[in-house]
Amino acid sequence: MRLTIETRTKLNAWLRVLPKEKGAALHGLESLFLPIALGDRLIVDTSLSETPRFLLSSNRPDLIPSNTVQEAWNAFVDSCPPARGRPSFQITVHLDKRIPEQTGLGAGSGDAGTMLLLLNQLHGFPLNRGQLHAIACRIGSDIPFFVQSGPCIVRGMGDRVEPLPSFPHLTCCVALPEFRVDTRHAYELLDNAMADNGASAVDPSVSLDIVLEALQKLEPLSRSGSFRLNSFEATLGENTASFLSIRSMLLASGAILAGLSGSGSAVFGIYAERAAAETAALDVQQRVSAARTFVAEIL
Ligand SMILES: C[C@](O)(CO)[C@H](O)COP(=O)(O)OP(=O)(O)OC[C@H]1O[C@@H](n2ccc(N)nc2=O)[C@H](O)[C@@H]1O
Numbered sequence: 532m533r534l535t536i537e538t539r540t541k542l543n544a545w546l547r548v549l550p551k552e553k554g555a556a557l558h559g560l561e562s563l564f565l566p567i568a569l570g571d572r573l574i575v576d577t578s579l580s581e582t583p584r585f586l587l588s589s590n591r592p593d594l595i596p597s598n599t600v601q602e603a604w605n606a607f608v609d610s611c612p613p614a615r616g617r618p619s620f621q622i623t624v625h626l627d628k629r630i631p632e633q634t635g636l637g638a639g640s641g642d643a644g645t646m647l648l649l650l651n652q653l654h655g656f657p658l659n660r661g662q663l664h665a666i667a668c669r670i671g672s673d674i675p676f677f678v679q680s681g682p683c684i685v686r687g688m689g690d691r692v693e694p695l696p697s698f699p700h701l702t703c704c705v706a707l708p709e710f711r712v713d714t715r716h717a718y719e720l721l722d723n724a725m726a727d728n729g730a731s732a733v734d735p736s737v738s739l740d741i742v743l744e745a746l747q748k749l750e751p752l753s754r755s756g757s758f759r760l761n762s763f764e765a766t767l768g769e770n771t772a773s774f775l776s777i778r779s780m781l782l783a784s785g786a787i788l789a790g791l792s793g794s795g796s797a798v799f800g801i802y803a804e805r806a807a808a809e810t811a812a813l814d815v816q817q818r819v820s821a822a823r824t825f826v827a828e829i830l
């Protein structure tokens with residue numbers, strides 16, 4: 532049996548990074564995560580087999596070592612070893628990468644979340660929601676969100692995921708500037724900024740409640756762009772000008788919100804109408820030839 536599945540990515544429509552607690556490996560965060568219909572593709576062939584087998588290939592063989600899709604399989608068989616009465620499969624997965632990494636869209640995390648959900652479905656749902664959540668937390672901090680559906684507020688180290696009621700229908704324009712961002716380095720820059728200027732120096736300048744209300748009422752937050760939705764926007768350094776210029780184009784096209792996703796480099800605009808998102812994508816593409824743009828529905 533062959534299945535072709537589109538994975539999802541996410542936007543951090545609002546993101547506050549907290550100072551790292553003493554001895555902690557990761558930073559705590561508070562964020563509004565929105566799933567978007569933009570991602571990679573998993574082409575999955577399954578056949579019944581005496582013993583479980585998993586084989587991964589990709590159009591990006593450089594990403595095969597430590598791949599999140601392989602980690603999803605490893606974690607699944609670890610938590611759910613073969614059992615009498617449950618079918619076992621040989622599963623061959625081709626990961627067709629379409630979304631570049633180091634863009635803050637969490638494509639690698641989305642691939643893993645989709646793989647986990649599919650493995651559970653193929654095996655007759657042996658894991659309940661709580662068990663899937665626990666496995667997702669072990670693989671990576673954005674992955675618990677990807678085993679949920681719809682918008683969520685995510686707290687802690689990605690492990691506290693609170694689903695929200697859906698917003699009215701929304702479409703986004705995602706622009707990928709020429710630069711890419713190494714997530715570890717971006718967190719280090721935030722540490723330095725917090726140490727120099729205080730923990731709140733990099734906080735978003737608007738509250739999460741205001742962002743939620745703007746999306747609910749479809750009312751643009753501001754046309755001027757004098758706001759910060761994401762802590763990482765404060766430490767973009769030499770890439771700040773490129774970010775601000777793309778964001779101002781997205782706002783000028785009528786975005787309800789526009790900002791940086793994750794640690795960057797993706798810049799998003801969120802629109803009530805798909806036509807406005809498409810106009811924004813064209814505008815960015817014409818004016819910033821090095822940028823790539825995508826238009827996608829928010830799920
Ligand atoms: C920026 C976000 O996309 C917001 O959703 C995520 O926090 C990124 O999380 P992620 O994809 O799990 O990040 P990874 O690429 O696995 O992490 C790279 C490095 O970033 C740092 N890191 C990551 C997540 C976190 N909550 N605190 C951190 O300090 C750690 O040094 C980690 O080794």
Ligand SMILES: Nc1ncnc2c1ncn2[C@@H]1O[C@H](COP(=O)(O)OP(=O)(O)OP(=O)(O)O)[C@@H](O)[C@H]1O
Pocket residue numbers: 594597598599600626631632633634635636637638639640642643673714793794795
């Ligand atoms: N399936 C995968 N797809 C992409 N990258 C993967 C995958 N598995 C592991 N990786 C590793 O994870 C890193 C982060 O990839 P991802 O696509 O999630 O980027 P990102 O959106 O910038 O993530 P983040 O949200 O961490 O900033 C890559 O640099 C790569 O080394």
